[in-house]
Amino acid sequence: MHAIEIRETGGPEVQLYVEKPAPGQPGEGQILVELAAAGVNFIDLYRREGRYPLPVPCVPGEEGSGVVLATGPGVTRFAPGDRVAWTTVLGSYAERVLVPEDKAIAVPDGIDLRTAGGVLVHGMTAHFLAHDSYPARAGETVLVHAAAGGVGLLLTQMLKRRGARVIGTVSTEEKERTARANGCDEVVRYTATGDLAAEVRALTGGEGVHAVYDGVGAATFDASLDSLRTRGTLVLFGGASGAVPPVDVMRLLWGGSLTLTRPYLEHFRATAEEFERRAGEVFRGLLDGSLTFTVAGTYPLAEAHRAHTDLASRATSGKLLLVP
Structure with a gap:
């Protein structure tokens, strides 16, 4: 499979497009997913730059969506063929991703996988900001x-x-x-x-x-x-x-x-129940039309460096995605 690999922290150019062995059978509590889209977020830039800890070498990226290929022992919520999305899973800039079951959520009918691959981090962040960090009246x-x-x-x-x-x-x-x-x-x-x-x-x-x-x-x-x-x-x-x-x-x-x-997103999706509730409200908003989500740009996985450059320039409006 192809993936982005970082061997040292630095600028956008440290993201290398490489061929790597595909993950094997998922382990306990894991699902193996074929990537549809990976969201590009500022935390990806912070990790690449070294502002946030990053074990190198590694595959970066923390958000994405795709179709389940296989499930590991103990997985009860998903089966092969299911459409899923996830957050806070390091290794998401790859054609296949091992995702812990508790980091994934089913994508409802009516929401395409590219939207699902980019809306969770921004949507759940906006949700906890507006409803928890300062619940505006x-x-x-x-x-x-x-x-x-x-x-x-x-x-x-x-x-x-x-x-x-x-x-x-x-x-x-x-x-x-x-x-x-x-x-x-x-x-x-x-x-x-x-x-x-x-x-x-x-x-x-x-x-x-x-x-x-x-x-x-x-x-x-x-x-x-x-x-x-x-x-x-x-x-x-x-x-x-x-x-x-x-x-x-x-x-x-x-x-x-x-x-x-x-605040930090991971602390506002600390339990499976909170993740389901917060992500569910974002998905419902998209389905009923009360929320509009904008994809500002879609880039081939090989051009992760360009997506990072464009995001850092703050010249875009909306979400940037990487696709295989």
Whole structure:
């Protein structure tokens, strides 16, 4: 089979397209899946760069979908021929993937495998941000950075369903149109303003927002804190522009008794029941039309380096996929 292999951390070019022996019979609690699509996520970039631990050499990628080829001993939920999707399974950039049963979920009829291969990480992240990290209430105003990105588009839709007023930040006119089409009430182009926080405060009568959802990190962190009202919450869920340096917690006091949280998807799908519930709500939203999912680009598996370059450039709107 073909797969991407990383032998040392570094830039996109360290991802090598190689031929490897296909996995054998799945072990206890595992299923063997023929890949339909692998999702490309910022955590893949963080691991490739060495920001997050990565055992090398290894096959990267953590999200995907496909058809079950075989099941190992003890597997009860799946059978050969079933359509499945998964998250947090290192080794997903490959034509065949061994997936632990408890990391996989059945793909409902009516959802194609390419959609399923990319929606879970972004969809479940948006879900726990909007419902758990800061469960926005009707009438509140919140700020979503990178509102035209993969998580931002779904997060905006979920926040609007909860009745919140959403201010989104984007970098281009085209992304502004996309963000507004997905529910943003106001859009700020941070490339066109000298003081992002001042513009956000102007849109809130000087008070600031109840919460900021920030997956950008270093480039937006200070403005995020400065955009909050008294007792506001900053949900820092990523670092697309780089890691945030250590923070003096007294900034939270002087900012108005602020709350800062740094959530991670794995902690919000910690049990099989929670995974089923959260993923199920994302799938139901797609099926009933209350959620719209955007695939921004599909790349051959051999061009994982190009997908990483495009994602890092933040020039895309929606999800990037790798396909065999």
